[in-house]
Amino acid sequence: MIRKIVIALVALVALVVVGALAASILIDPNKFKDQIAAAAEDATGRKLTLAGKVGLKLFTLTPSITVADVALANADWGSRPEMVKFKSLVAEVQLLPLLSSQVKINRVQLEGADILLETNKDGIGNWVFAPAKKEAVPAEQPKDAKAAKAPPAVEVRHVAIKDLNFTYRDGKTGQTTNLELSRLTLKAESNAAPLLIVLDGTLNGKAMAITGKLATIDALKAAGEKPLPLALDIKFGNSHVIGDLTVSAKGAPRIAGKLDIRVLDVKELQEASGQKGGDAKAGGQAQPATADGKQRMFSDAPLNLSALKAAEADLDLSGARIVLEGGDLQNLAAKIALKGGKLSVKPFTVELKGATLSGAVMVDGSGTPALAIAVSGRKIDVGALMQQPGKEKLIEGMADLDIDLAGSGASMHAIASSLNGKTLVQMGESQLNNKYLRLVAGDLFKLIDPWAAKEDTGKIHCVLSKFDIKGGLATNQAMIVDGAAFSILGDGKINLGPETLDLVIDAKPKNSSLLNLAVPIRIGGTLLNPSFTPDPAALAKGLIGAAGNVLAKGAGGGGGIGGLLGGVLGGQQAAQPAQAQSAAGGGNSCLGKAAPAAQPAPQGQAPAASPSPAEKPSPAGAVDSLSKGVKGLLKP
Numbered sequence: 001m002i003r004k005i006v007i008a009l010v011a012l013v014a015l016v017v018v019g020a021l022a023a024s025i026l027i028d029p030n031k032f033k034d035q036i037a038a039a040a041e042d043a044t045g046r047k048l049t050l051a052g053k054v055g056l057k058l059f060t061l062t063p064s065i066t067v068a069d070v071a072l073a074n075a076d077w078g079s080r081p082e083m084v085k086f087k088s089l090v091a092e093v094q095l096l097p098l099l100s101s102q103v104k105i106n107r108v109q110l111e112g113a114d115i116l117l118e119t120n121k122d123g124i125g126n127w128v129f130a131p132a133k134k135e136a137v138p139a140e141q142p143k144d145a146k147a148a149k150a151p152p153a154v155e156v157r158h159v160a161i162k163d164l165n166f167t168y169r170d171g172k173t174g175q176t177t178n179l180e181l182s183r184l185t186l187k188a189e190s191n192a193a194p195l196l197i198v199l200d201g202t203l204n205g206k207a208m209a210i211t212g213k214l215a216t217i218d219a220l221k222a223a224g225e226k227p228l229p230l231a232l233d234i235k236f237g238n239s240h241v242i243g244d245l246t247v248s249a250k251g252a253p254r255i256a257g258k259l260d261i262r263v264l265d266v267k268e269l270q271e272a273s274g275q276k277g278g279d280a281k282a283g284g285q286a287q288p289a290t291a292d293g294k295q296r297m298f299s300d301a302p303l304n305l306s307a308l309k310a311a312e313a314d315l316d317l318s319g320a321r322i323v324l325e326g327g328d329l330q331n332l333a334a335k336i337a338l339k340g341g342k343l344s345v346k347p348f349t350v351e352l353k354g355a356t357l358s359g360a361v362m363v364d365g366s367g368t369p370a371l372a373i374a375v376s377g378r379k380i381d382v383g384a385l386m387q388q389p390g391k392e393k394l395i396e397g398m399a400d401l402d403i404d405l406a407g408s409g410a411s412m413h414a415i416a417s418s419l420n421g422k423t424l425v426q427m428g429e430s431q432l433n434n435k436y437l438r439l440v441a442g443d444l445f446k447l448i449d450p451w452a453a454k455e456d457t458g459k460i461h462c463v464l465s466k467f468d469i470k471g472g473l474a475t476n477q478a479m480i481v482d483g484a485a486f487s488i489l490g491d492g493k494i495n496l497g498p499e500t501l502d503l504v505i506d507a508k509p510k511n512s513s514l515l516n517l518a519v520p521i522r523i524g525g526t527l528l529n530p531s532f533t534p535d536p537a538a539l540a541k542g543l544i545g546a547a548g549n550v551l552a553k554g555a556g557g558g559g560g561i562g563g564l565l566g567g568v569l570g571g572q573q574a575a576q577p578a579q580a581q582s583a584a585g586g587g588n589s590c591l592g593k594a595a596p597a598a599q600p601a602p603q604g605q606a607p608a609a610s611p612s613p614a615e616k617p618s619p620a621g622a623v624d625s626l627s628k629g630v631k632g633l634l635k636p
Contacts, residue, residue, distance in 0.1 A: 160183075188217055422469060
């Protein structure tokens with residue numbers, strides 16, 4: 001009995017071997033190319049060209065098929081004849097698992113592929129096929145529904161792609177994105193093993209490399225019943241990002257875990273995506289006109305935050321360096337949460353040009369858009385922030401910053417109109433770069449301090465700026481610059497709804513004999529188009545004095561500000577109570593130190609360049625000088 005079984009098995013193996021040999025010799029798959037091309041055209045409405053040979057390898061336990069020089073025609077409106085073309089495609093399967101309705105593919109290798117996806121001017125993609133029209137033949141339904149068999153299980157162990165060129169062209173904008181892959185490998189030892197990915201190539205000419213470990217094939221087939229692990233190491237140009245994440249596909253997609261930004265070059269990413277960083281700034285393009293025909297800084301365009309509802313996130317974000325056009329962000333740490341359309345970045349800390357900023361940001365897209373931001377910074381290098389590339393610093397000094405703002409509305413203009421909060425900027429001892437100021441803001445510099453000594457630097461005792469904002473109306477609570485040779489006081493309001501300015505600034509030299517030469521300036525107009533008007537009666541109206549009274553009361557009733565105002569406006573030294581120096585503004589010297597009294601020039605020394613009547617600036621000249629000086633400061 002056993003002898004008969006052995007003989008039968010040997011005969012069966014011999015039959016299979018002989019059959020495979022006969023098939024490999026007698027069956028020429030190239031004879032079926034026309035039928036394959038016709039079937040493809042029936043299914044897609046496009047011509048399939050099989051210019052190369054079709055190879056079939058059967059005499060092995062891992063049979064394979066090879067197809068060479070294949071092309072699929074593009075849409076008739078396309079920018080080139082072929083939509084897809086490739087040099088060779090090889091697929092290798094295991095023979096024995098086929099006997100149990102399992103398809104185990106050892107290897108799929110694609111080489112020399114060139115794929116073009118594009119849209120026409122109407123946004124229709126060339127991947128939308130139009131199958132050949134034929135009379136519909138009703139499919140024969142199985143008599144027994146249970147007789148319908150499930151599709152065979154498919155397992156792919158290794159996918160290798162070499163020399164792939166992928167192009168996407170937007171027919172509406174004409175923008176083209178090009179991805180070139182020298183290598184893409186997807187590999188898993190089995191459906192229960194992690195899927196490994198290796199990618200090398202370029203995106204729009206920038207070098208790119210990705211390595212990672214993904215979920216198992218079985219986990220991917222489970223349709224997101226459990227969070228899927230995702231570990232990626234991405235390098236793109238100068239950028240390098242590492243993620244240790246989990247992704248949940250059940251319900252709203254959710255991503256969680258840690259994201260480590262070693263380097264992120266935002267400008268480079270913008271260029272690679274077809275954007276040009278700083279275009280608006282460099283081009284000086286005006287803001288679009290609103291419904292009332294006016295131009296505004298804050299856009300009336302409706303905010304669409306619906307994307308915030310499409311996913312959820314819970315991320316610990318760290319960043320060693322983020323390259324921005326205005327300066328690098330360093331040592332970023334943030335907790336990011338996104339759920340139900342509400343995005344919060346709380347808390348965050350980041351270093352910008354040596355200064356540490358901390359705070360929280362909230363964007364709510366669950367209903368009417370809302371924005372809240374709270375930021376504080378200490379020892380901020382103001383000169384570094386203002387410094388233009390390749391230029392000198394305008395000022396040497398450190399400032400403290402506190403911003404707390406919140407608003408809501410359907411557009412950025414509506415949010416600005418509803419804004420509530422406060423801003424506070426304080427600066428202590430600092431040095432003005434008089435030499436550079438004479439170059440970039442000569443008219444303004446001469447207006448403020450035309451009689452200052454000719455040194456290359458000028459001393460500033462303190463700077464204080466404070467605004468309270470309610471319902472989009474920013475009311476000045478303090479605007480003071482106290483220098484060794486001059487002082488500037490300011491007062492007024494900024495209405496963020498119509499974006500109108502109503503401010504008064506008054507620059508006074510410390511030399512009392514020159515006080516009558518200074519003219520207060522009223523700043524009106526809008527944020528985008530400010531106007532400057534001489535206002536000699538500003539002090540008589542009490543506008544500047546009102547600011548002094550408010551600040552003096554804010555100092556606990558002491559005379560800290562009063563002393564400063566007295567020194568600036570009247571050239572008188574005022575005694576300062578000690579408590580006034582610490583009661584207001586967190587110890588800023590503008591709230592506790594009087595300006596020094598103006599003193600006559602010492603005997604035997606020439607007075608500080610007393611101008612002749614012909615040199616006395618007129619109100620109109622002062623306005624013109626201020627306008628030119630401001631433009632000089634803002635000039636890139």
